Amino acid sequence: MPDAEILAELAGVEVTLGGTRVLRGIDLVVRRGQAVSLIGPSGSGKSTILRCIAGLQPVGRGTVTVCGLPVHALRKHEAKRPLWRRVGVVFQQFNLFPHLTALQNLTIAPTRALGRDAGEVEREARALLDRVGLADKANAYPSELSGGQQQRVAIARSLAMKPELILFDEVTSALDPETVGEVLAIIRDLVRDGMTCLLVTHELRFAEEISDEIHFTEGGVVVEHGPPAALFHAPRHDRTRAFVTRARPGAIPSVRPDLSENRE
DSSP states (O other): OTTSOEEEEEEEEEEEETTEEEEEEEEEEEETTOEEEEEOSTTSSHHHHHHHHTTOSOOSEEEEEETTEEGGGOOSTGGGHHHHTTEEEEOSSOOOOTTSOHHHHHHHHHHHTSOOOHHHHHHHHHHHHHHTTOGGGTTOOGGGSOHHHHHHHHHHHHHTTOOSEEEEESTTTTSOHHHHHHHHHHHHHHHHTTOEEEEEOSOHHHHHHHOSEEEEEETTEEEEEEOHHHHHHSOSSHHHHHHHHHHSTTSSOSSOOOOGGGOO
16 A cells, blocks of 8 residues: 555654663554554564554654654643544553443543534444444443453444554453454454554464564564565564564475565
């Protein structure tokens, strides 16, 4: 999608936390309709990138532009409200309001933050719960739901704000293996429907399946990025090759394919 509108762009972004340079000059572009995945070892800066895009992490140097907004320059909470209306975030911890039902978790932001009609919002919320397979759980509280069900409610809650971009931060890491698939299925459907998504994930097979582009990060830099076929099966950098080989045995052939015939 080389000509699609750019929804999020990071240029030369640096972040220092507690004296440690967490990001060391990140360049990243996400275009409308794309699914982009960030992979890499723990502590490589992936989640910090998402927090910068969501306006949750101040930037030391560089620029962050999201939906035309200069996020790096937005300091006050009030100034970030237009950003939060256009960008949804789903965290690895579900962050549902424990005293509200699943339905109420979906309706509270559109009615209070956007001032939308309560009846219309409820109808849309019920449709979203049905979309994530939880129509029968509308009146259930988070404590009455499994981890996978809570994460599906969290995804539906993000969709209730009708975002242009959704950020997924390791959304399956807190789930047991039996419920991971049901959450990934929801994300897969969103990508197929054209939702713009940026994911931090260790589910490499899933990332290869749904992503238009993958960025491999380590030590606060993007070591390599490109389409899944190139990054997983013919990486240019040895560090990428080592990571993919360990994380996805068999992904890279024992002999690197000769791509010379495809070069211009």
